[in-house]
Each structure stands twice: as C-alpha cells, then as structure tokens.
Amino acid sequence: MTDLSHLKADFPVLSNGVHFLDSGASSQKPISVLEAMDDFARTSYANVHRGAYKLSVAATDAYEAARERVASFIGASDSGEVIFTRGATTALNMVAFGWGLEHLGPGDRILTTEIEHHANLVPWQMVAKRTGATLDHVPMTDDFRLDLGAYDEKLGPDVRVVAVTGMSNVLGVMPPIRSISDRAHEIGARVVVDAAQLVPHSPVAVATLGADFVAFSSHKMLGPTGIGVLWGRMEALEEMEPFEGGGEMISDVTLQDATWAAIPHRFEAGTPPIIEAVGLHAAIDYLDSIGMEKVLEHDRELTGIALDRLGDVPGLNIQGPTTLEDRGGVISMTLDGVHAHDLATILDEEGVAVRSGHHCAKPLMRRLGVAATARASFYVYNTEEDVDALVGGLRRAGDLFGVGG
Amino acid sequence: MSLEDLYREVILDHYRSPRNKGHLDSPDFRAEGVNPLCGDEITIDLAFDGDQVSQVAISGQGCSISQSSASMMSEAIKGKTKGEIEDLTKRFRDMMSLDGEADIGLDPDRPGAVLGDLESLQGVRKYPVRIKCASLGWNVLLEALDGEPLT
Numbered sequence: 190m191t192d193l194s195h196l197k198a199d200f201p202v203l204s205n206g207v208h209f210l211d212s213g214a215s216s217q218k219p220i221s222v223l224e225a226m227d228d229f230a231r232t233s234y235a236n237v238h239r240g241a242y243k244l245s246v247a248a249t250d251a252y253e254a255a256r257e258r259v260a261s262f263i264g265a266s267d268s269g270e271v272i273f274t275r276g277a278t279t280a281l282n283m284v285a286f287g288w289g290l291e292h293l294g295p296g297d298r299i300l301t302t303e304i305e306h307h308a309n310l311v312p313w314q315m316v317a318k319r320t321g322a323t324l325d326h327v328p329m330t331d332d333f334r335l336d337l338g339a340y341d342e343k344l345g346p347d348v349r350v351v352a353v354t355g356m357s358n359v360l361g362v363m364p365p366i367r368s369i370s371d372r373a374h375e376i377g378a379r380v381v382v383d384a385a386q387l388v389p390h391s392p393v394a395v396a397t398l399g400a401d402f403v404a405f406s407s408h409k410m411l412g413p414t415g416i417g418v419l420w421g422r423m424e425a426l427e428e429m430e431p432f433e434g435g436g437e438m439i440s441d442v443t444l445q446d447a448t449w450a451a452i453p454h455r456f457e458a459g460t461p462p463i464i465e466a467v468g469l470h471a472a473i474d475y476l477d478s479i480g481m482e483k484v485l486e487h488d489r490e491l492t493g494i495a496l497d498r499l500g501d502v503p504g505l506n507i508q509g510p511t512t513l514e515d516r517g518g519v520i521s522m523t524l525d526g527v528h529a530h531d532l533a534t535i536l537d538e539e540g541v542a543v544r545s546g547h548h549c550a551k552p553l554m555r556r557l558g559v560a561a562t563a564r565a566s567f568y569v570y571n572t573e574e575d576v577d578a579l580v581g582g583l584r585r586a587g588d589l590f591g592v593g594g
Numbered sequence: 595m596s597l598e599d600l601y602r603e604v605i606l607d608h609y610r611s612p613r614n615k616g617h618l619d620s621p622d623f624r625a626e627g628v629n630p631l632c633g634d635e636i637t638i639d640l641a642f643d644g645d646q647v648s649q650v651a652i653s654g655q656g657c658s659i660s661q662s663s664a665s666m667m668s669e670a671i672k673g674k675t676k677g678e679i680e681d682l683t684k685r686f687r688d689m690m691s692l693d694g695e696a697d698i699g700l701d702p703d704r705p706g707a708v709l710g711d712l713e714s715l716q717g718v719r720k721y722p723v724r725i726k727c728a729s730l731g732w733n734v735l736l737e738a739l740d741g742e743p744l745t
Contacts, residue, residue: 526610528657530632531601534721538597547633560633560655589601590658 190573191487193479197570208541208578213358213386213519213566215408218472222411225471226464237463238437238454248463255466256453259418262473263403264394270426272419272453273461277385278308280404280419281352283456284381285312287429288402292379293349295321300343300378301352302327302335303556304360307549309352309383322349329556333510335364344372350379355387355403359548359564360509361492361519363387370399379425385409390488390517390568392481401425407465411569412472416465419456426452433458476569484569488518491567495520495576502583504592508562518567521548524583527590529561535589536563539582541575599717600724601658608662608711613669618651622745625738626654629730634660636731638668638738645675652731659715659724664731666711676739683732685709689716690725 197203199219209217229251235244237252253268260268274280289312293299299313303326317324325348327340335353344351351373356363370380382400387393389410395403402425406417421429431438431449435458440448449455476484496511504525510516524532533545544564547554554560565579586592621639628635634656641649650668654661667686671679688698689709700716701707718728 530634530657530724530727531659534600534724535597546631551633554633585597589597590606 191483191490193483193487193569194572196479197572199475200570203570206540208539208571208575210565210567210571210575210579211542211544212389212409212568212571213564214544215414216389216411216568217570218413218468219411219475221475222413222468222471226413226468229467230464234464236460251470252461252463252466255470258470258473259420262477263388263418263420264396265420266396267423269451269453270395270420270423272421272426272456273466274404274417274419274456275415275462276408276417277383277404277406278417280402280417281308281381281383282312283419283432284402284404284421284429285316285352287432287456288379288425289313289316289322289350290320291430292428293317293320293322296347297322297349298325298345298347299323299350299352300325300327300340300348302354302364303329304335304357304362304553305352305354305550306358306383306385307551308385309354309381310552313350313352326552327353329360329553333360333508334362334515335369337365337368340369341372344376344378346376348373348376348378350381352381353383355382355384355393356390356517356519357509357550357553358386358519359521359550359553359562361516361521362510363391363515363517365515367397367399370401374399379428386517386519389476391485395420395422407469407472410469410472411475413462413465413468416462416469423452426456429456431455431458435459437461479569485517487569488567489513489516491571491573491576492516492518492520494573495565495567495579498576498580499583502580503587505583505587508557508559519564520566521562521564522583523559523562524586524590524592526592527586529563531590532563532583532586535586536579536582539578539585541578541582543579600721602714602717604711604714605658605662608665609658612652612661612665614650614652614665616651617653618649620745621649621651622743623738623741624744625734625741627730627734627737629656629660629726632656632727634727634730636660636664636734638664638731638734640738646673647671647675647679648673656730657724657727659718659727660730663712663715663728664734666715667731667735670710670712671735679735679739682709683736686712686732687729689713689719690728691719 388405508521529545618639626637636654
C-alpha cells in the first residue's frame with residue numbers, strides 16, 4: 190500500500206476530520222500553496238508584462254516561471270505552448286470557438302463521445318450550430334469503455350476534430366488517447382482532450398500523449414480556482430484565432446484593426462490570474478514532491494479497496510468498471526431504492542462528502558439509465574479510513590431506507 | 595436533529611408508494627417542473643368539479659423528499675378550491691421557512707393535527723439545501739393552477 194497518510198496534515202480544511210471524497214469536483218489546497226500565494230501577494234505583486242518598475246518585473250518573472258513549471262510538469266518542450274486560461278472549461282471553449290469557427294463548415298463532422306463532461310460537448314454543439322458542421326458521438330460499451338471499434342468506423346475524411354475526455358469524471362475510465370490520436374491524425378483531424386481529471390491524477394507527457402490540445406484546471410490539482418491551462422501543439426495553436434480581444438494580446442492596434450501578439454500572449458487577453466499562477470506553481474511542486482506515478486498508484490489502490498468493500502453493500506451498483514486497468518480514482522454509484530441526493534445527505538451526516546447529481550454529464554446519465562449517481566473521488570490526502578466511512582455511511586443509508594431488508 | 599427525524603417513516607412510505615401516481619386522461623390543468631441543479635422532475639395533472647379539485651395525478655422522478663412531498667400534497671389538495679390550495683401552500687411554505695415564517699402553530703402533542711402527513715417534512719428545514727426538494731411539487735402546483743385551462 191502506498192501510504193500517503195502523512196500528507197493529510199498539510200491540508201487545513203481536513204483538520205476537522207471530514208472524509209472529503211469530492212476531489213473530482215475540486216481539490217483541497219495544501220498549506221504550501223496558500224503560503225506561496227500569500228507571500229507573493231504581500232511581497233511581489235503587480236500587473237505583469239506592463240510596468241518598467243521592479244515589482245512588475247518580479248511579478249512577470251513569477252508568472253512566467255509558473256508557465257515554465259507547467260511546461261516541465263506536462264512534458265511540453267516549449268513553454269510557449271502553455272496558455273493560461275480561467276480553467277479547463279474556458280480552455281475547451283477557446284479551442285471550440287478559436288479553432289472551430291475558423292476550420293469547420295457544412296459537410297464537416299465533429300466527433301465527441303457519449304461519456305463527455307458538458308464542457309467538452311456543449312461548446313462543440315454551439316460551434317456546430319454556427320458553422321453548419323454536424324456532431325457525432327463515439328458510444329460507450331456495456332462495460333463502460335469507449336467503443337473503439339465504433340470510433341474506427343465513425344472516423345472518415347469529413348471528421349475534422351475529435352473531442353475526447355482523458356479520464357471520465359463519472360466512470361473513472363481513461364481512454365487510450367495515444368491510439369485515438371494516432372487514428373485521428375491519419376485522416377487529418379485535430380484531437381482535443383479534456384484532461385481536467387487526467388492531469389491531476391496521472392503522469393502526463395504531452396509530447397507522447399498524441400493530442401493536439403490538452404485542457405485542465407488548477408483547482409482540481411491542489412491549486413487555486415480561477416486558473417487553468419490550454420496546452421496546444423504549436424502548429425495547432427497557429428491555426429487558432431484569439432477567442433478574446435483586449436489588452437496584452439495585441440502587437441499593434443489602430444482604430445480599425447489590430448494585429449496579434451506572439452503565442453502564447455495572443456491568447457491571454459486582459460490581466461491574467463497572476464496570484465493564481467503562483468499558486469498553481471506551488472501545487473505542481475507539491476505534486477512532484479510526491480511523484481505523479483505514486484499519486485496514480487495511491488488513487489488506484491484506494492479505488493481497489495473501495496470497489497472490493499462496496500461490493501458487499503446490499504443493493505449497491507457501481508456505475509463504471511469494477512476492474513482497475515485504465516481507471517482512475519472516481520467511483521459513481523447508485524443504491525437501489527435510495528436516490529443519490531438522499532445518499533449524499535446521509536453520508537454528509539456521517540462526515541463523508543460526496544457529490545450527487547448528474548455530474549455535468551447528462552447524456553451519459555441517460556446512457557447509464559439513471560437520473561443521478563453519488564460519486565466518491567480520491568486524491569492524495571485520502572486514506573483507507575475515508576473508504577471505510579463511505580462504506581459505513583452507505584450501509585446506514587440502506588438500513589434507513591430498508592434496502593434489502 | 596437526526597437522520598431519523600429527516601427521513602421519517604411516513605416520508606419513506608410516500609416515497610416507496612407514491613399516492614395518486616400517473617396521469618389523468620383529460621386534465622383541466624397540467625404543469626411540469628424540473629430542478630435543473632439536481633434533475634428532479636414533477637408533472638401535475640388536475641381536474642376540477644365545479645370549483646373543487648376532483649382528481650389529481652403526479653408523475654416524476656427524484657429524491658425521497660421531492661417525491662414524498664408531492665405525494666402528500668396530492669392527498670391534501672383533493673376536494674379543495676383554488677383559494678384553499680393557495681392558503682395551504684402558504685402554510686406549507688411557512689413551515690419550511692421559505693418566506694421567513696417558521697411557526698405555524700404546529701402542536702407537538704398532536705402531530706398531524708394542522709397539516710396532516712405534511713408535518714413530517716418539517717425536519718427538512720434543518721437541511722437548507724434540501725428545502726428546494728420539498729418545495730418543487732408545490733411550485734409546480736401553483737404553476738398548474740395559474741396556467742391556461744386545457745379544456
């Protein structure tokens with residue numbers, strides 16, 4: 190067992206004993222992240238890329254150091270390929286609108302999947318309506334995996350872009366991005382990966398991942414809210430128009446026209462999330478001090494323990510694979526006769542925080558044939574005791590509602 | 595406040611065996627509502643005989659609180675006029691503290707004397723995020739009553 194239980198003390202929110210199993214929605218922040226942001230705001234804060242004075246230079250250095258840190262963390266050879274955004278959702282919208290509006294039209298097909306989060310689905314619906322392109326979806330198999338045979342069949346010369354999750358926020362499955370990308374590239378399509386769940390929980394090297402665009406959020410990886418990342422292969426970024434205009438992103442402006450700054454600044458209009466970039470830098474330092482291989486191993490071990498013990502709870506159904514291969518630490522479940530919201534309330538009374546609802550994946554809920562699920566998601570600070578509290582709470586819910594009795 | 599106070603047996607009974615479930619063949623009023631945050635759905639059909647509700651049918655899906663509240667509501671409004679239903683709705687909302695009131699004169703020694711089974715839902719008040727579950731059916735009911743007659 191990968192014992193990371195000593196880490197819990199680094200997270201002030203957890204000191205009251207809450208069994209926090211909702212990191213898939215947003216993670217807690219270690220002291221080092223809070224202190225890095227506090228220290229920066231107290232000593233070095235100013236706007237970036239603007240001032241000739243020392244504070245602004247210091248702030249710019251810190252902001253650009255964060256970009257370098259992100260690049261090294263995800264194995265990007267060029268930090269210019271790292272664009273800071275407000276979060277994964279904004280990053281995905283930047284691609285859908287900035288790339289999609291330029292390159293899609295009638296007769297073109299956008300291929301997404303049945304297991305996407307709304308953030309990698311709804312922007313493409315919006316862009317399809319505006320461009321006349323059509324939307325198509327890779328279905329899920331009955332064992333909760335992407336149907337790769339159907340994917341091959343759906344790939345055709347009219348498919349211009351493939352939008353796929355790196356790890357499902359409902360099922361926990363991790364689709365094989367490398368082979369999905371390779372096949373898409375054979376027909377000249379771009380590949381956009383929603384990595385909001387993948388990057389926080391697994392080693393990722395964009396150089397070998399295969400995708401053209403990768404989006405993720407800081408707040409799910411121990412960092413602050415308000416900042417995320419769009420990584421793009423430089424040749425793909427060059428195909429993209431800015432999604433927002435404003436300060437910072439221009440080269441020259443007249444009353445009638447403007448030319449764009451170089452990449453990545455072209456895509457960072459306005460004052461960026463500067464303090465948050467410093468926080469994200471510290472969060473990456475924290476994760477790297479553990480090691481992402483170990484983070485993945487830890488999540489997976491807890492998932493294995495949980496799947497094993499949940500199997501004994503009467504009336505419980507796992508909405509996702511019960512094997513650990515290509516799977517992260519997210520477990521969605523339903524309990525016969527007990528609605529997910531009731532489950533979440535009962536678990537809360539037991540000190541267990543889980544998410545209940547449709548998880549911003551309503552098409553997937555329909556495919557699963559459920560209105561809602563309760564979801565437990567694990568991260569570095571979770572322990573076997575958290576799993577036991579979850580299992581105990583589920584048993585209590587079953588007792589209260591008379592499941593199986 | 596314990597979970598047993600929230601999930602009283604009468605609530606679970608209405609959840610497992612919802613009263614007046616289904617649709618009416620020719621309702622005078624119909625409205626449907628959904629809580630977009632959690633996805634709970636309720637559709638209400640009403641038929642009137644004169645100025646009184648003669649038949650009511652409820653369909654939908656959701657948590658025990660939303661579905662039991664609608665089930666109890668369907669029993670409570672039969673035979674009532676629109677004015678009486680609006681008055682009942684106000685008292686229910688007051689019990690839930692939705693409009694700032696909480697004391698509607700419930701008698702702990704005589705449970706059910708004022709609002710019948712609906713009194714069992716007063717425990718929901720202690721769980722603020724769940725109050726919207728209990729009130730969903732009532733919001734749909736008012737929408738149905740204020741809508742255009744279907745016949």
